[in-house]
Amino acid sequence: xxxxxxxxxxxxxxxxxxMVVPTVYGVAGDTMYLHGSVxxxxxxxxSRATVCVTVxxxxxxxxxxxxxxxxxxxxxxxxxxxxxxxxxxxxxxxGLRVLTEQLAPGQWDYARRPSKKELAATSLLALxxxxxxxxxxxxxxxxGDGPDAALGLWAGVLPIAQSWGDAVPDPAxxxxxxxxxxxERILSSPPGSITK
Amino acid sequence: xxxxxxxxxxxxxxxxxxMVVPTVYGVAGDTMYLHGSVxxxxxxxxSRATVCVTVxxxxxxxxxxxxxxxxxxxxxxxxxxxxxxxxxxxxxxxGLRVLTEQLAPGQWDYARRPSKKELAATSLLALxxxxxxxxxxxxxxxxGDGPDAALGLWAGVLPIAQSWGDAVPDPAxxxxxxxxxxxERILSSPPGSITK
Numbered sequence: 510x511x512x513x514x515x516x517x518x519x520x521x522x523x524x525x526x527x528m529v530v531p532t533v534y535g536v537a538g539d540t541m542y543l544h545g546s547v548x549x550x551x552x553x554x555x556s557r558a559t560v561c562v563t564v565x566x567x568x569x570x571x572x573x574x575x576x577x578x579x580x581x582x583x584x585x586x587x588x589x590x591x592x593x594x595x596x597x598x599x600x601x602x603x604g605l606r607v608l609t610e611q612l613a614p615g616q617w618d619y620a621r622r623p624s625k626k627e628l629a630a631t632s633l634l635a636l637x638x639x640x641x642x643x644x645x646x647x648x649x650x651x652x653g654d655g656p657d658a659a660l661g662l663w664a665g666v667l668p669i670a671q672s673w674g675d676a677v678p679d680p681a682x683x684x685x686x687x688x689x690x691x692x693e694r695i696l697s698s699p700p701g702s703i704t705k
Numbered sequence: 706x707x708x709x710x711x712x713x714x715x716x717x718x719x720x721x722x723x724m725v726v727p728t729v730y731g732v733a734g735d736t737m738y739l740h741g742s743v744x745x746x747x748x749x750x751x752s753r754a755t756v757c758v759t760v761x762x763x764x765x766x767x768x769x770x771x772x773x774x775x776x777x778x779x780x781x782x783x784x785x786x787x788x789x790x791x792x793x794x795x796x797x798x799x800g801l802r803v804l805t806e807q808l809a810p811g812q813w814d815y816a817r818r819p820s821k822k823e824l825a826a827t828s829l830l831a832l833x834x835x836x837x838x839x840x841x842x843x844x845x846x847x848x849g850d851g852p853d854a855a856l857g858l859w860a861g862v863l864p865i866a867q868s869w870g871d872a873v874p875d876p877a878x879x880x881x882x883x884x885x886x887x888x889e890r891i892l893s894s895p896p897g898s899i900t901k
Contacts, residue, residue: 520724522718529715559722563727574816576805577819605772621771621773649877661882665875667896677863678861
């Protein structure tokens with residue numbers, strides 16, 4: 510489930526208090542790469558201490574007969590560890606490729622790759638997938654066989670999914686700029702899916 | 706933007722390390738209510754120290770001409786504060802109503818409301834919306850007027866939204882159980898939208 514998703518939430522300590530920042534990520538083998546689009550002070554702090562990275566997929570709204578049994582169907586992974594700042598340019602390129610391809614398969618080969626300067630300006634963290642806990646809730650509401658079933662109320666699940674809207678071309682594009690073929694491949698699966 | 710959303714991510718300290726848990730929430734005035742569907746030890750810890758609650762809406766994938774300029778369009782709010790455990794039954798009912806109606810408007814009046822026992826078994830936190838920071842990124846990629854524009858590559862935004870799937874009735878429902886009218890109202894707006 511970590512190979513699917515658009516953002517994770519990185520929890521870290523900043524000046525003794527927790528801070529939770531969303532960031533894009535990618536997974537290669539047993540390593541998770543996190544992008545440094547978050548405040549650099551967070552990344553600096555993160556590289557010295559344990560963090561918690563949480564990936565959450567909300568799959569549905571559970572409508573039960575009682576308010577008490579309402580809830581969500583979801584999958585959630587929490588990964589704990591001390592992240593390692595990626596400094597080797599080769600690994601940085603690998604991490605960026607993994608990250609880019611998880612979000613937009615095909616873009617790595619299509620777009621201009623990072624220059625040395627851009628690479629140096631990119632913060633990337635690697636986190637080993639050693640310590641993780643996973644929580645999952647699936648299925649119908651839990652009060653279908655209890656006393657509340659006699660209430661005669663409708664109950665069930667409203668599935669939730671992420672989906673793409675129509676691609677919006679950059680207004681700065683010269684008219685007639687062709688849409689690359691891999692765009693259809695990206696749009697053919699839900700956001701954050703790996704289609705390889 | 707806090708009045709829209711399915712889950713937030715609650716960051717707190719547990720035994721000195723950060724922990725990030727997804728949880729449902731609702732907003733009433735300048736108070737955010739968080740549900741205690743997370744581990745109770747987290748809630749206990751949360752009620753004694755500063756937490757960070759992050760609400761993230763991913764709005765689109767920004768496909769630029771260069772890998773470096775790739776990113777997301779998003780809206781993100783981070784709220785800091787010391788949460789207050791809600792113990793007063795009247796406020797607990799209010800908080801649960803806010804939370805339920807944010808996710809599923811109409812369900813509060815339709816479903817069976819919490820009993821005293823259920824209410825006592827429900828953990829709810831209140832967080833004042835005093836200290837928050839908001840980050841937003843919108844619009845096309847940033848390299849439309851730079852040297853990369855000459856590459857002739859397609860660039861733009863792929864919008865991302867959450868949407869409902871078809872309602873899945875609980876298999877335990879007696880055949881012929883009517884779908885309540887407010888279900889269509891819930892399904893007429895994206896998940897987590899308030900339709901009131």
